[in-house]
Amino acid sequence: MNLSAMLNGASATAPESWEMALSNLLAAPVAIPLLTAALILLFARWGGRRRIRLQGVLTGLALFLNLAVALFLFQATAGRGERFVLQMGAWSAPFGITVYGDGLSATLLLLTALVAMAVYPFAVATIDYHRERMGFYPLYLLLLMGVNGAFLAGDLFNLYVFFEVLLMASFVLLTVGAQPAQTNSGIRYVVLNLLASTVFLVAAGVAYGTLGTLNMAQIAQRLPLASAAVRTVFAGLLLVGFGSKAAIFPLFFWLPSSYHTPPPAVTALFGGLLTKVGVYTLFRSYTLFFPDLLIDWQQPLLTLAGATMLVGALGALAQPGIRRLLSFHIISHVGFMLMGLAVALSGNQLAIGFGLAAAVLYLCHHMIVKTALIMAGGAVELYMGSDRLASIGGLVTRQPFLAFLFFLAAISLAGIPPFSGFVSKLSLLQITLDTRHWLVSGVSVFASLLTMINMIRLWRESFWGEYKRPGRIPSRILQSKARQWLMLTPIAVLVLLSLGLGILGEPAFRLTTRVAQQALDRQAYIEAVRPAASDPWSVKR
């Protein structure tokens, strides 16, 4: 392949060829799922159950490779503090496609790989043959590719393209099967997400029209020279576009109206990955483009964050089903992350970026625990044939292990020590209190209390009381021990990860602090990408 690379000059100890090989690895999280999906669609598309099994094996292999690459990148960036830049086809920065990976990207890549890997056995156990035949596995991989690409994109237009890739895969994953509820929710999801994409594309157009570039490093370079109006419009458009992907307060309506309709495995994947792409792009764009707006706009951002937390938790309280409740609750957590972004720059006299560090830690906790919880809720739904809280109950006597896992995941989400929820909420709260934002800290504590109430409600309605099983259960779930273990093992692994993240809270926070400081170092980003100094833009205007 005609790939060449440049690397941050800081790590000059390694030989040049090794560095280039490492940077080429940045393409792998996009290339692996794409190539595997293409392979499946080309050679294993048609045929019966044996072909489907082949698809499943290939998908598992790709997910495993992706996890290995993500681990390696995480170790190199977040662990050793390196930055990788890959200029595709050796075109220098503003002209070619820039792929950029630092600690923040690698953290999200790693978590995405983990979530995809964990949901995969659950999907194998629970997705029905018809959906598998309609291309469930290639879609799974393409969704993964879009998410990974969005984390690695180094310019706005490629970010848009990867957004569209992941949206397209999620549209199909949401609606494949074409049940009435799925098509209903599919239309809402598609239209609202398309509107968000449109707003984001307008932002890209504004950036190109006023700054003459789409490369993120060059935008960061030129934005300080632009007028206040341009900066405000650009920041506002990005906030609306990315914010509605992230499901922040007034723009979240696509989420609770669609997440409960596909099979639980798809809900778990969406709940773990999709909104987080929006959160990541908010983190990236606001820390890279407008670090000053993080101070100027702190009050509005905090207001949005508080409203998001409250509305998410209160809305979840009124939901009648397990998956509806859990997916509504995602919104509340996005509010916490937004609160972390609003105080991103805060720190002590030794270092800045503790706010962003806490937000990143919260993001890690959320992705792990939310996926585990949605999978556990999906397992309850499968054992009960229904997830209506009013009509189920008493599962604790029949499925004690599932009940145990659900309980652990629920108290981790609610923030009880020694799980990761406690550490991440504590660090966020501490930083908000340190910066004297009393009101929003109070709101976050109240939202945590509501989370606890929600979790208690879920637990009480589905596990305690008299055993009630309203619906029919697909026998392939109950008759096969292997399927049940495929369902429960990933939940157990994720719960153990959450426990580990909680017990190793201090080293984890130190790691995310390094990640946050790396992300906040704009100069280093620009130097790593090294956009060409002069181009026609300066002449044209």
Add this chain to the structure above:
Amino acid sequence: MIALLLAIAVGSLFASGAYMIMRRGQIKLILGLGLLSHGVNLLLFGSGALTMGRPPIFLDKKKYAETLATVVPADPLPQALILTAIVISFGITAFVIVLINRRHTITATDVVHGELVPLLREGDPFDFSESQDTDEYDWLAYEVDEVYDSDESLTGSTQRPTSEIDESEAMKRVDYR
């Protein structure tokens, strides 16, 4: 002047697209999405600065050097961006049309409706036993052809799909070929 016209065109495309999206019919929804994407494409087109008589690509090197000495040639990048955006919006529009068609055949309605959840009720606000929620669990509907461990499947109604019955009945006929 041209820039003003372009701005007016983009604005009216956005306005009419937004209006169409907010109406209830689904065909109008598709039209609205199309208008919006056209608006964005025009906006991207305008972002490359409107120039006249300055082609971006010259075959003649000397002419290129001459032109470059006086003015900056037109920016070809927005057209590439628009092309990408057009392809993406084409694919998505196709998907939306198929989705809406599918929904129309399933539910026999053209109206995008929300879920009607009564917010204020008498008694316990969290008692959902009465709520009419038709949306749920029909992702399981595909599995009706599999055996369930419920009582109905044990009583043994061996009803085959109608297509299969038709086929076997037809085979009994003398003139079956």
